[in-house]
Amino acid sequence: MTVKLSISVPDDVAAYLQSRGNASAAVTEAVRRVLPDARRARQRAAAHAFGEFLRSRTPEQADAARDLIESSNDIALRDAEW
Known part of the structure; x- marks a missing residue:
């Protein structure tokens, strides 16, 4: 599928x-060369923000999150035979 666009560019x-x-x-060729770099920059920023979030948690918050994940996994895997 294609979309017709009207844009203004420098001379x-x-x-x-x-x-x-x-x-x-x-x-199209020029924009596709830029897209992977922009995506990687967004991924790096998201990973950095998540790392900052994890570092800012108290030990109690980390334990509570771990307990929640383990409980969710137990519920999801109930009666599952591996």
Whole structure:
């Protein structure tokens, strides 16, 4: 599926795209090169935030979370034969 977009770009970018045979392909190629980097940056930021959250918990909070996870696993695995 494709979507038609109308965008404004600086003059130098417009000149480059006009020089290409297929401007849509040029834009798609450039954006796809950037997407993995942006995704990795979001993942790193999320991992950092989660690490900060884990470090800020008190021992009591960590124990309570561990108990909750173990209880949830026991419920989920009830009558399961492994």
